[in-house]
Amino acid sequence: NSKLQVAIDGPASAGKSTVAKLVAARFSYIYCDTGAMYRSTTLKALRLGYPLDDEKVILDMLNDTEITFEPGEKQQKVFLDGQEVTNDIRQEDVTNNVSTVASLGAVRKELVQRQQDIAAKGGIVMDGRDIGTTVLPDAEVKIFLIASVDERADRRFKDNAEKGIHVPLEQLKKEIEERDYKDSHRAVSPLTKAADAKEIDTTSMSIDQVVDAISDEITKKQ
Numbered sequence: 001n002s003k004l005q006v007a008i009d010g011p012a013s014a015g016k017s018t019v020a021k022l023v024a025a026r027f028s029y030i031y032c033d034t035g036a037m038y039r040s041t042t043l044k045a046l047r048l049g050y051p052l053d054d055e056k057v058i059l060d061m062l063n064d065t066e067i068t069f070e071p072g073e074k075q076q077k078v079f080l081d082g083q084e085v086t087n088d089i090r091q092e093d094v095t096n097n098v099s100t101v102a103s104l105g106a107v108r109k110e111l112v113q114r115q116q117d118i119a120a121k122g123g124i125v126m127d128g129r130d131i132g133t134t135v136l137p138d139a140e141v142k143i144f145l146i147a148s149v150d151e152r153a154d155r156r157f158k159d160n161a162e163k164g165i166h167v168p169l170e171q172l173k174k175e176i177e178e179r180d181y182k183d184s185h186r187a188v189s190p191l192t193k194a195a196d197a198k199e200i201d202t203t204s205m206s207i208d209q210v211v212d213a214i215s216d217e218i219t220k221k222q
């Protein structure tokens with residue numbers, strides 16, 4: 001069996017990280033959550049009080065920033081300069097500011113390079129917005145996950161409840177729509193489905209069904 005590159009893209013809260021992690025476990029592949037890299041960058045800039053739209057300031061900061069992952073039980077652990085930030089990067093202030101940082105071309109260039117290094121040997125499932133189009137254009141398997149906004153807001157609401165975060169459903173819906181709009185309309189590698197990606201609408205699918213569908217695509221290419 002060859003060790004493939006699997007790219008999973010799609011809009012906010014479409015369930016990418018949940019299924020990507022399970023698919024990676026099934027094939028003993030590495031899982032890389034690229035959103036966590038943009039989120040960690042945003043968290044650090046917020047903590048330092050830096051202007052989030054200043055490309056030079058944020059790039060200088062990033063060049064002196066280490067973002068690493070460790071396997072965790074329920075979700076992968078994320079470390080920013082050696083300190084665990086797994087929960088901190090999911091808070092509302094980061095979620096609602098990350099698209100600003102992610103629109104900076106120089107920041108994307110640096111993080112894309114790091115992502116390509118992580119994926120170079122194959123045997124990887126990587127999720128994000130631009131994996132199939134920009135980070136891994138030659139990935140053997142490309143998946144584009146979508147779901148209705150209502151379904152995605154519902155999922156985020158339940159995720160939040162587990163973390164003790166309380167934001168009204170209507171507000172979550174608005175936040176998801178705004179983030180999708182920004183991510184799809186930025187100048188540098190906007191969220192878009194790669195021509196050769198397989199689109200899967202997960203609105204009325206179970207997690208297991210989505211994992212099975214993606215696994216079939218991998219098995220076909222191995």
Ligand code: C5P
Binds near residue numbers: 012034
């Ligand atoms: O996937 P997640 O919701 O954690 O991603 C957070 C944000 O990071 C996205 O809304 C987007 O602005 C940015 N992102 C990106 N490119 C990626 C992954 C995430 O621009 N490959």
